[in-house]
Amino acid sequence: MAYEVLARKWRPQQFDDVVGQGHVTQTLKNAITSNRVAHAYLFVGPRGVGKTSTARILAKAINCEKGPTPEPCGKCAACLEIAAGNCLDVLEIDAASNTGVDNVRDLRENARYAPARCPFKVYIIDEVHMLSVQAFNALLKTLEEPPAHVKFIFATTEPQKVPATILSRCQRFDLRRISTRDIVERLTEIAKTEKVNVDPDALLAIARGAEGGLRDAESALDQLIAFRGKTIREEDVLAVFGLVARQTLDELMEAVLKGDVATAVRRVGDLDRNGKDLQRLVFELLEQARHIVICQYTGADPVGLELTEAQVESIRRQAALCDPGRVLRVVDILTEVESRIRYALSRRALLETALIRSGRATTSVTLDELLARLNQLKAGLGQSSKEPSGRKSSPASKESPAAAPGRVREAAGAQDEVALLAESWLDIVERVSHSAPLAKAYLLDAKPVDVEGARVVVSFDPEFAGNKEKIEYSRNLKVINKVMSEILNREVAVEFRVLDAKATVPGDIKVKNMTSPETAPASESATEKPKGRSRSTQDWVKNPTVKKALELFNGDIVDVRE
Numbered sequence: 001m002a003y004e005v006l007a008r009k010w011r012p013q014q015f016d017d018v019v020g021q022g023h024v025t026q027t028l029k030n031a032i033t034s035n036r037v038a039h040a041y042l043f044v045g046p047r048g049v050g051k052t053s054t055a056r057i058l059a060k061a062i063n064c065e066k067g068p069t070p071e072p073c074g075k076c077a078a079c080l081e082i083a084a085g086n087c088l089d090v091l092e093i094d095a096a097s098n099t100g101v102d103n104v105r106d107l108r109e110n111a112r113y114a115p116a117r118c119p120f121k122v123y124i125i126d127e128v129h130m131l132s133v134q135a136f137n138a139l140l141k142t143l144e145e146p147p148a149h150v151k152f153i154f155a156t157t158e159p160q161k162v163p164a165t166i167l168s169r170c171q172r173f174d175l176r177r178i179s180t181r182d183i184v185e186r187l188t189e190i191a192k193t194e195k196v197n198v199d200p201d202a203l204l205a206i207a208r209g210a211e212g213g214l215r216d217a218e219s220a221l222d223q224l225i226a227f228r229g230k231t232i233r234e235e236d237v238l239a240v241f242g243l244v245a246r247q248t249l250d251e252l253m254e255a256v257l258k259g260d261v262a263t264a265v266r267r268v269g270d271l272d273r274n275g276k277d278l279q280r281l282v283f284e285l286l287e288q289a290r291h292i293v294i295c296q297y298t299g300a301d302p303v304g305l306e307l308t309e310a311q312v313e314s315i316r317r318q319a320a321l322c323d324p325g326r327v328l329r330v331v332d333i334l335t336e337v338e339s340r341i342r343y344a345l346s347r348r349a350l351l352e353t354a355l356i357r358s359g360r361a362t363t364s365v366t367l368d369e370l371l372a373r374l375n376q377l378k379a380g381l382g383q384s385s386k387e388p389s390g391r392k393s394s395p396a397s398k399e400s401p402a403a404a405p406g407r408v409r410e411a412a413g414a415q416d417e418v419a420l421l422a423e424s425w426l427d428i429v430e431r432v433s434h435s436a437p438l439a440k441a442y443l444l445d446a447k448p449v450d451v452e453g454a455r456v457v458v459s460f461d462p463e464f465a466g467n468k469e470k471i472e473y474s475r476n477l478k479v480i481n482k483v484m485s486e487i488l489n490r491e492v493a494v495e496f497r498v499l500d501a502k503a504t505v506p507g508d509i510k511v512k513n514m515t516s517p518e519t520a521p522a523s524e525s526a527t528e529k530p531k532g533r534s535r536s537t538q539d540w541v542k543n544p545t546v547k548k549a550l551e552l553f554n555g556d557i558v559d560v561r562e
């Protein structure tokens with residue numbers, strides 16, 4: 001049997017086989033079932049995501065001898081001919097090579113005759129935006145009064161070049177780029193069936209190189225099999241695409257986040273000497289940084305970002321290395337570089353300076369942090385002068401300057417510890433999940449909000465109140481305590497709380513709700529303490545209204561008066 005390229009061999013034959021376009025295929029299936037197939041469709045999307053494959057399946061679905069059916073049989077003459085591309089009633093036209101008005105006139109002439117065998121004549125016009133203006137005008141006449149037996153399916157990568165008069169007469173479907181994860185899954189399936197041994201990092205590299213186009217990924221796998229035989233490693237793929245190894249990418253990102261500029265610059269030098277595509281590298285670093293920020297700010301499970309498990313793992317790890325504000329600066333810097341690198345005389349020099357700036361951005365203090373520290377100091381000082389019987393127990397506060405007054409040091413110490421825990425939260429959750437895997441899902445919705453002596457308060461928003469019960473098992477608590485004690489370098493114990501749902505409108509009573517012992521959970525009343533300013537500031541920051549105001553003004557809480 002003649003060799004068949006993978007992309008053709010694996011071309012989807014059913015709507016359900018089309019990868020990553022469920023929103024389109026489901027709608028088409030419904031249209032067929034309810035007998036509401038439009039007379040003209042426009043499939044929009046980047047190359048290799050399944051536009052013409054979907055068009056052919058649609059042609060089969062309406063022309064199948066058992067049809068119209070959302071699941072064409074694949075066995076009747078019509079199905080077989082359409083799949084093989086030699087059905088007389090399904091015509092595929094590549095507009096890129098048939099741009100002229102004459103081609104469209106022929107089509108119009110042909111469309112008038114009844115189909116040879118099938119119920120419908122289907123015209124699949126690929127790259128329809130390439131048609132000339134006259135050709136579009138000629139086409140419009142047919143679209144305005146289409147014969148009942150004719151269906152048009154247009155496909156294009158550039159819908160903005162299709163005249164509005166045509167667009168308005170089509171049902172438009174946008175096909176998406178296919179996620180890295182979906183491509184890797186599909187390639188894994190192909191490799192298994194084809195009995196090719198491809199390591200997971202190699203599959204990921206193929207998917208990265210294909211940039212969301214499944215056909216490109218399949219062709220690349222084909223080439224690699226021809227080039228390497230039955231065993232394919234990551235380095236084989238990297239050589240084909242000029243890509244940087246995933247591990248190198250991770251190391252480079254980690255160096256930037258840790259502010260290790262020397263390592264970052266040295267790596268770029270190595271990559272440049274090895275002929276890697278630096279423009280591509282910037283793009284990938286930027287993507288990585290974006291995912292980290294999204295993961296940090298939204299607390300979103302990076303799995304939702306449509307990445308593979310390996311990628312998710314490194315993003316979680318890197319998210320714990322640096323605070324979100326700083327990663328955001330790195331995103332800014334890389335975005336700027338991405339727009340300039342194409343025209344740069346020395347890509348290497350541009351990238352090196354960008355990484356140096358990024359490295360500095362991740363280690364220098366942000367304005368927000370400076371303000372926060374000033375406020376902490378101010379709050380601590382005010383507290384010590386007004387409330388001499390301040391907080392009693394706060395054993396270790398290792399980082400504060402020895403010269404500062406005791407109470408300031410304690411308040412600042414607790415704040416620092418909360419910040420440290422918040423920063424390392426994903427890391428903590430990850431470490432806890434090694435010994436208590438079920439705790440992970442619940443902990444991701446929680447956040448550390450306060451440190452009171454040896455007690456770390458971790459809160460859930462009211463909508464996650466249910467998580468509190470689910471996590472409070474001694475086994476979980478033990479693990480969590482252990483991990484947090486390691487992070488803080490002293491013995492601490494966790495206490496879970498649910499934030500007060502009523503405390504959404506500012507008001508004196510609400511403030512008291514959160515701080516006064518009578519209304520607080522029973523366990524809290526044991527360690528009665530005065531209304532420490534740092535405490536109520538912390539609470540206020542979480543209040544949705546206050547939070548919004550802080551965001552609007554890019555501000556900070558300086559003082560809370562009751």
Ligand SMILES: [Zn+2]
Pocket residue numbers: 063064065066072073074075076077078079080
């Ligand atoms: Zn059939």
